[in-house]
Structures are given as C-alpha cells and as structure tokens.
Amino acid sequence: MREVMEHTAGKVYLTYLAATIVGMVVAIVRGAMSVPEGGEPFLLFGWMTAPLVAGIIFVLLWLVGYLVYFFKFWPYR
Amino acid sequence: MVFDIAVLTIFGLIIIGMAAYGYKxxxxxAEDYMLGGRTIGVVVMFFFVLFAISSSWTFYGFPGLLYLEGPGYVFFIWGSVAGFAGLYMFLGPRIWALTKMNRFLSPVEALGERYESKPLRLVLAVSILAFIVPYVGIQPLGVGAGFQALTGLPAIWGAIYTAVLLIFLVLLGGMRIVAWVNIFLGIVYVTALMGSMLWIVNVALPGGLPGAAAAILETQPELLSAPGPRGTFTPVLMGGTFIVGLLAFSWPHVVIGAMTARDKNLFKWFPLLIFVFGGLFFYIIPFIWGSLVAPAIMPLEALTARAAELGTSVEIEADRVVQTIIVQELPGWFGVFVLMGVIAAAVSTAAVQLMTSSVIVARDVIQGVFKPDADDREVTRWARWSVIGIVILSLSISVIDTGAMALYLTDVSIPGFAQWSPALVGGLLWKRGTRQGAIAATLVGVIYLVLGLLITPGGSRVLLLDLHPIVPTLLVNTIVYIVVSLLTPAPSEEIQTQFFDEVDEFLRSES
Known part of the structure; x- marks a missing residue:
C-alpha cells in the first residue's frame, strides 16, 4: 500500500475505493435496503432483492477500479 | 446407506491418496511443508484461498441465517470480497516479499522480527491459535449434521470421518498438497452447491426464482428485505456487518496464503478472480439457496414443526435446511454427492486452518520460545504432529460450545482474528509502529474481547456497549497501538531499512 500512496493515480484509486465503501454504508444506513411503509420489497427481475443488487453494484465498482489501476498504473505491474 | 458409505469411502481414499502422493x-x-516451497501460482492460489474461506459455513450457516433473518446478512459477504481483494492488492505483495527475502515461515515470525520482540511473537501466536482452533472443530461438526441428515447415523461419525481426512491430508501433504487438493475439493463443492440448486429449482419451483420470490411475497414478505422477519438486520447492524466483512484481510489462514506465492505477478491477477468468480458468482449461490429457494420450498412453519418433532431448535434446523430439502426433494444418490460437497467445503477450510495452526505452533511457539536451536527437520516434525493435537482440541471445544455456526464465525472468530490487524498493518506499512504499541494493543484488544463476550448480565454485552464485538475492541486496540507507538522510541534504523526500504527495492526490481 505504501507504493500506492506514493503517486497520484494510487491516491485517486484509494479515494475511489474509500468512496464506494462510504457510499455503501450511507446507502444502508439511510434505509435503502428497507421497504417503505406500506410498500413492497424491491425485486429486480422479479427475484433480486435490494441487498443483492447493492452488493453486485459494489463489487462491479471495485472490479472496474482495480482493472484500471492495476493494469495501467500499479508501480509493480 | 451402503451405497452412501461406499461413495464416502472412495472419496476419502482419493483425498488420502493425494496426500500420500504429496508426501512422496x-x-x-520446513519451507516446503509449511509454505509449499513458495511455488503456488495464481490459479491454484485462487482455489486454495477461495475454498479456504468458503467452509461448510457457506453451505449451512450462511443460508441458514438468511433463511431465518432475511437478506441483510449478505453484507458480510460484500465486505469480505473487498477485504480479501484488499489483502492481495495492498498487503500481500509486502508480506510475500518480506517473508521471502528473510526466509520467514510464518506471519507471526515476521512480525516478531519486525518488532524485535519474542513476547509479542508469543502473544500473537497464542491469541491467533485461541480463535482459530475452535473454528477448525466447527467444520467436522458441520459435516456431522449433514451426515446425520443423509444417513441417519449419529453426527459424531461424520465428524470423526472428516477429522481423520484432515489429519491425513495435513500431516502428510503439507501446504502444497492442501492447496492442490483444494482445487479438487472446490470443484466437488461448487458442483454440489450449484447443481443441487439448479436441480431443485427445476423440479420444485416451476416458476423459477421469480416464482420463488412471488411465493415468499405472499407468505412471508418480510424475508425479502431488511430488517427481516425478526427485525434483526437494522441499518446499523447491516452497516456493522459490512465493516466486519471488510476486516477479512486479517484472517491468519488467508494471510499465510500470500506467503506461498510464486512471484509478485500473482498479486496483480488474483483480485480479478476474487471479484468475478467469488463476488459475482460463487457467493451468490448460497445466497439464492438461503434467501429464496429454501423458504419457498420449506416455509418457516414447516421447519418449526420439524424442529419440534426432532427435539432440536429452529436455529439448528435452519443451519441444515439446504441438506434437508435436498434429501426430501432429490433422489437418494444425489444426497451423498451433496454431502461430498459439504465435506469438501469443510476439509478445504479446516485443512488450511490446521496448516496455519501447526505452522504457528511449531515455528512460533516451540522453536520461537522453547527450542530456539531446533533444526529444520525437528520443526517440520513438530508441525506435522501438532496437527493431531489441534484436531482433538478443536473438536472438544466445538462439542462443548454448540452455538449456531454463522454466529460463531462472525461473533467470536472474526473479532478474534481482527485483534492482530493493527500490529500487522502497522508493522507492514508504518515505520513508527513500535513493539510496545503492538504488545499493548494486542493484549488490550484480546482481553477486552474475551471479557466482553463472557460478561453478559441479563444477556446484554454491556462491556461491548451492545455493539458488534469487533467494533469497540478493534477501535480500542487501534488507538492503543497508535498512542503507545508514538509515546515510545521509534524502531531502529536497521529495522526500518530491512522491513521497509529493502522490501520496496525488492518489489520494484523483482520480475
């Protein structure tokens, strides 16, 4: 991680990952996984619940960030 | 039953045969036995680590908790995927380079040398063993539950069968064969877990997964969102569960995996497999099992009636719900194949945990403290034979404490594993971290955790402020590490050069 902190691309990458974590926590805490009063559960394609969809989006964001940084900027690549 | 036992015998003999070949x-x-000669490539490493972390818990505890509590617990998985990837992206290259350059055989040894402290080495070794050993024992017991559901024989026979396999595999094979066997076990595991789900959906859920969700929506709609039927997974708890998952980078049996890498290129490719195969495929299978398929086929009322009939609790039956449904819905011969998958899951995890434990016992406790002059052969011998003692000890502890599987993992083992993470991360990344800081922080964190779990007046964890055990303990541990480090003299120049500057140089030059 020391090598990641030593250049701008690395700092951007770490900030991006931290932002996804904060975004996930904020989404959870603000009640994005719950059902509004009198509402129905969120189901994408008729079966994917909100926690599943949120997690898949989170993993995809990490995947994209990792691909860009590790294959273009990582100092030890 | 004869067919089941014959199949399990053949399966066991294949594993023992692979272990014997590995021995040959x-x-x-010691380096070959404990770290596979540091020759593990990216594909083997991936299966090795993925199935080291995906235990019988993934088959039983995880779907069981989703079945009872709704989908909120899945945030542990999302956090874990990021945590494991983070280990290999950020800490792994340094752990690998540092231990390879200095011929360290355990991460605890590396930290003992980094902080120039034998007492710290002992503290870390004992605390890691204290939390990893009980978890080893949960695996055979998990198999025992499935064994009983399939054959009707007492669960202890399944546990003994698994324990014997584990002993042969680790005692003979060592880390390289444990890694290779994990590929075989992983294939059996994925095929069983996914194959059973696809088959069940095909025969018992004509509307597919949308049909399952629609059925649950009518009978128990609260299962499809947080906080779940019992109101457990509040936003705060889900956020905490996610953070707990992120700390997966500190699991000692995963950290030691990074030391077995063939070269630094592995750390570039490994996260790709974790994200794509782990996060977007593998962990979604037990999620679908526990949150959709199982409640659609066997609603809670049916499981409650079954628990009453068997004289067990709903929680225990929920842990077994996947196996129960398979036995009820699919042909008998397939049940034994699924049990093989569960055994594969259990053995693949427990073998790596056993290897890690035996390395720590032999290298850090026996050689590090009691017999510093022990040679390579003696250390290897101690590592091999300690396997039997660890298995017996872990099984005994697990029999005494028969708590629900998922909760034991998240409430006890993971908070325990996390207590060495400030010393680990600081030791690798922060030149100013000192031995006094590491010792004080680890001791404070472990003692606080143990007292917090034991002192529960009226069922309330007052010392832990009724938060998840990892939150207050790790916070205090980290603060103590930083404050005490800043108040005590910085590590010597030689240490800073050896553990930071030379590692940087090695990683930049190594191709």
Whole structure:
C-alpha cells in the first residue's frame, strides 16, 4: 500500500475505493435496503432483492477500479 | 446407506491418496511443508484461498441465517470480497516479499522480527491459535449434521470421518498438497452447491426464482428485505456487518496464503478472480439457496414443526435446511454427492486452518520460545504432529460450545482474528509502529474481547456497549497501538531499512 500512496493515480484509486465503501454504508444506513411503509420489497427481475443488487453494484465498482489501476498504473505491474 | 458409505469411502481414499502422493514428492524441508516451497501460482492460489474461506459455513450457516433473518446478512459477504481483494492488492505483495527475502515461515515470525520482540511473537501466536482452533472443530461438526441428515447415523461419525481426512491430508501433504487438493475439493463443492440448486429449482419451483420470490411475497414478505422477519438486520447492524466483512484481510489462514506465492505477478491477477468468480458468482449461490429457494420450498412453519418433532431448535434446523430439502426433494444418490460437497467445503477450510495452526505452533511457539536451536527437520516434525493435537482440541471445544455456526464465525472468530490487524498493518506499512504499541494493543484488544463476550448480565454485552464485538475492541486496540507507538522510541534504523526500504527495492526490481 505504501507504493500506492506514493503517486497520484494510487491516491485517486484509494479515494475511489474509500468512496464506494462510504457510499455503501450511507446507502444502508439511510434505509435503502428497507421497504417503505406500506410498500413492497424491491425485486429486480422479479427475484433480486435490494441487498443483492447493492452488493453486485459494489463489487462491479471495485472490479472496474482495480482493472484500471492495476493494469495501467500499479508501480509493480 | 451402503451405497452412501461406499461413495464416502472412495472419496476419502482419493483425498488420502493425494496426500500420500504429496508426501512422496515433497522436499521434506520446513519451507516446503509449511509454505509449499513458495511455488503456488495464481490459479491454484485462487482455489486454495477461495475454498479456504468458503467452509461448510457457506453451505449451512450462511443460508441458514438468511433463511431465518432475511437478506441483510449478505453484507458480510460484500465486505469480505473487498477485504480479501484488499489483502492481495495492498498487503500481500509486502508480506510475500518480506517473508521471502528473510526466509520467514510464518506471519507471526515476521512480525516478531519486525518488532524485535519474542513476547509479542508469543502473544500473537497464542491469541491467533485461541480463535482459530475452535473454528477448525466447527467444520467436522458441520459435516456431522449433514451426515446425520443423509444417513441417519449419529453426527459424531461424520465428524470423526472428516477429522481423520484432515489429519491425513495435513500431516502428510503439507501446504502444497492442501492447496492442490483444494482445487479438487472446490470443484466437488461448487458442483454440489450449484447443481443441487439448479436441480431443485427445476423440479420444485416451476416458476423459477421469480416464482420463488412471488411465493415468499405472499407468505412471508418480510424475508425479502431488511430488517427481516425478526427485525434483526437494522441499518446499523447491516452497516456493522459490512465493516466486519471488510476486516477479512486479517484472517491468519488467508494471510499465510500470500506467503506461498510464486512471484509478485500473482498479486496483480488474483483480485480479478476474487471479484468475478467469488463476488459475482460463487457467493451468490448460497445466497439464492438461503434467501429464496429454501423458504419457498420449506416455509418457516414447516421447519418449526420439524424442529419440534426432532427435539432440536429452529436455529439448528435452519443451519441444515439446504441438506434437508435436498434429501426430501432429490433422489437418494444425489444426497451423498451433496454431502461430498459439504465435506469438501469443510476439509478445504479446516485443512488450511490446521496448516496455519501447526505452522504457528511449531515455528512460533516451540522453536520461537522453547527450542530456539531446533533444526529444520525437528520443526517440520513438530508441525506435522501438532496437527493431531489441534484436531482433538478443536473438536472438544466445538462439542462443548454448540452455538449456531454463522454466529460463531462472525461473533467470536472474526473479532478474534481482527485483534492482530493493527500490529500487522502497522508493522507492514508504518515505520513508527513500535513493539510496545503492538504488545499493548494486542493484549488490550484480546482481553477486552474475551471479557466482553463472557460478561453478559441479563444477556446484554454491556462491556461491548451492545455493539458488534469487533467494533469497540478493534477501535480500542487501534488507538492503543497508535498512542503507545508514538509515546515510545521509534524502531531502529536497521529495522526500518530491512522491513521497509529493502522490501520496496525488492518489489520494484523483482520480475
């Protein structure tokens, strides 16, 4: 991680990952996984619940960030 | 039953045969036995680590908790995927380079040398063993539950069968064969878990997964969102569960995996497999099992009636719900294949945990403290034979404490594993971290955790402020590490050069 902190691309990458974590926590805490009063559960394609969809989006964001940084900027690549 | 036992016997003999072959081709050195000669490539490493972390818990505990509590617990998985990837992206290259350059055989040894402290080495070794050993025992017991559901024989026979396999595999094979066997076990595991789900959906859920969700929506709609039927997974708890998952980078049996890498290129490719195969495929299978398929086929009322009939609790039956449904819905011969998958899951995890434990016992406790002059052969011998003692000890502890599987993992083992993470991360990344800081922080964190779990007046964890055990303990641990480090003299120049500057140089030059 020391090598990641030593250049701008690395700092951007770490900030991006931290932002996804904060975004996930904020989404959870603000009640994005719950059902509004009198509402129905969120189901994408008729079966994917909100926690599943949120997690898949989170993993995809990490995947994209990792691909860009590790294959273009990582100092030890 | 004869067919089931014959199949399980053949399966066990294949594993023992692989272990015996590993013994035959091994170099008989401590480095070869403990770290596979540091020759593990990216594909083997991926299966090795993925199935080291995906235990019978993934088959039983995880779907069981989703079945009872709704989908909120899945945030542990999302956090874990990021945590494991983070380990290999950020800490792994340094752990690998540092231990390879200095011929360290355990991460605890590396930290003992980094902080120039034998007491710290002992503290870390004992605390890691204290939390990893009980978890080893949960695996055979998990198999025992499935064994009983399939054959009707007492669960203890399944546990003994698994324990014997584990002992042969680790005692003979060492880390390289444990890694290779994990590929075989992983294939059996994925095929069983996914194959059973696809088959069940095909035969019992004509509307597919949308049909399952629609059925649950009518009978128990609260299962499809947080906080779940019992109101457990509040936003705060889900956020905490996610953070707990992120700390997966500190699991000692995963950290030691990074030391077995062949070269630094592995750390570039490994996260790709974790994200794509782990996060977007593998962990979604037990999620679908526990949150959709199982409640659609066997609603809670049916499981409650079954628990009453068997004289067990709903929680225990929920842990077994996947196996129960398979036995009820699919042909008998398939049940034994699924049990093989569960055994594969259990053995693949427990073997790596056993290897890690035996390395720590032999290298850090026996050689590090009691017999510093022990040679390579003696250390290897101690590592091999300690396996039997660890298995017996872990099984005994697990029999005494028969708590629900998922909760034991998240409430006890993971908070325990996390207590060495400030010393680990600080030791690798922060030149100013000191031995006094590491010792004080680890001791404070472990003692606080143990007292917090034991002192529960009226069922309330007052010392832990009724938060998840990892939150207050790790916070205090980290603060103590930083404050005490800043108040005590910085590590010597030689240490800073050896553990930071030379590692940077090695990683930049190594191709």
């Amino acid at each position: 081709i091994s170099a008989k050195t």
